[in-house]
Amino acid sequence: MFIWKPSEDQIAVLFVLAGLWGLADAVWQTQINAFYGVLFSNNDEAAFSNYRLWESIGFVIFYIITPYIRIRIALIILLIFLTLGMIGYGLTEYLWKIKKIKKIQVVSS
Numbered sequence: 001m002f003i004w005k006p007s008e009d010q011i012a013v014l015f016v017l018a019g020l021w022g023l024a025d026a027v028w029q030t031q032i033n034a035f036y037g038v039l040f041s042n043n044d045e046a047a048f049s050n051y052r053l054w055e056s057i058g059f060v061i062f063y064i065i066t067p068y069i070r071i072r073i074a075l076i077i078l079l080i081f082l083t084l085g086m087i088g089y090g091l092t093e094y095l096w097k098i099k100k101i102k103k104i105q106v107v108s109s
Contacts, residue, residue, distance in 0.1 A: 002075065035089075039096070 006014055032051070040047030058081075066074060 002072075039092070 036047050
């Protein structure tokens with residue numbers, strides 16, 4: 001939407017993009033559930049509940065503010081949260097790896 005403006009003669013492209021978006025979301029949901037299962041194996045019920053709570057709150061907030069903002073602003077907000085989520089995921093993976101290495105060092109010494 002930043003660089004491509006859809007037109008009536010490009011309806012097939014819209015359907016392809018919607019299909020790809022659905023596939024990406026299916027993979028994302030599966031991976032995030034597996035990730036939470038690994039991170040919070042001792043307390044998985046609370047972790048999944050917390051995840052779904054914040055996901056739903058995000059949907060509600062965005063549903064409320066969308067009529068009052070332009071699409072461009074909504075896309076910028078989504079990109080900001082996507083970037084923050086990716087940074088958080090990378091940081092979590094890094095900290096998990098450090099924790100795992102320390103655990104291996106303690107066991108081997």
